[in-house]
Amino acid sequence: MAPEDSAEAAPLLRSFERRFLAARALSSFPWQSLEEKLRDSSGSELLLDILQKTVKHPLCMKHPPSVKYAWSFLSELIRKPSGDSITLCESTAIISHGTTGLVTWNAALYLAEWAMENPAGFAHRTVLELGSGAGLTGLAICKMCRPRAYVFSDYHSHVLEQLQGNVLLNGLSLEPNVAALAQHPEHDTADAESPRVMVARVDWDVVTVPQLAAFQPDIVIAADVLYCPETVLSLVGVLQKLSACQKDQRVPDAYVAFTIRNPETCQLFTTELGRAGIPWEEVPRHDQKLFPYEEHSEMAILKLML
Structure with a gap:
């Protein structure tokens, strides 16, 4: 100034x-x-x-x-x-109904801030979010980055129910299925006020390549999903399937944000990426903090070359 x-x-x-x-x-x-x-x-x-x-x-x-x-x-x-805001309904308990997906975690805030600093990377593109949780990251991108379409996804029934409620709470309408998501060509123009949005159940262990390809993702994101070895292996598996989802002769960009709680879990993720043949690089840290975080939280975003 x-x-x-x-x-x-x-x-x-x-x-x-x-x-x-x-x-x-x-x-x-x-x-x-x-x-x-x-x-x-x-x-x-x-x-x-x-x-x-x-x-x-x-x-x-x-x-x-x-x-x-x-x-x-x-x-x-x-x-x-x-000129806008985000309203969320979320659980007051860290674990509720057997899942951690009913609350917003730090890496979701961090990824939302990064997206708002880099809106051009999302503008007029179709975004698939893995493990959307309460939905804060996706709602921020929908309101601030002008994507063409946005797919919130998770697998737990309570999380999906909360996700749908939060989408509607923020004035976005929901498409009933993938076929409807691909319609409405008028939304493909730069003047579209809001993206086409759907909430989908995606189980990383059983979802197929054709099911993922049906979303036609240009960009795939995930935040705070590296919380145990089993989840890491499932995530790498679904990323391998996404690498086969070509759109216009190219595979989607992918970004994974996480809080560094256990270095061994993070090391396992990068090791498994190497075994799967998925190169990666760390995204430069951003300093613009819009949200309050737990003290001493260290976060990172990896860009994956699927």
């Missing part, structure tokens, strides 16, 4: 800082002044400055506010430059 812009923004930043540190009601924040400032300045730099004065403030890092308050604030902040 230019020095003159920084000086003009200083009172606004102080106002956000004081209200956030005091945990004031969100309605008391100077949102209208922020919107006016965003129209006249570099929005991304101003929003980063606000993040540094609020959720990234040293006092908040040491004594964080409630997760609910931080989420509500960030949802309102994201809404200002984009």
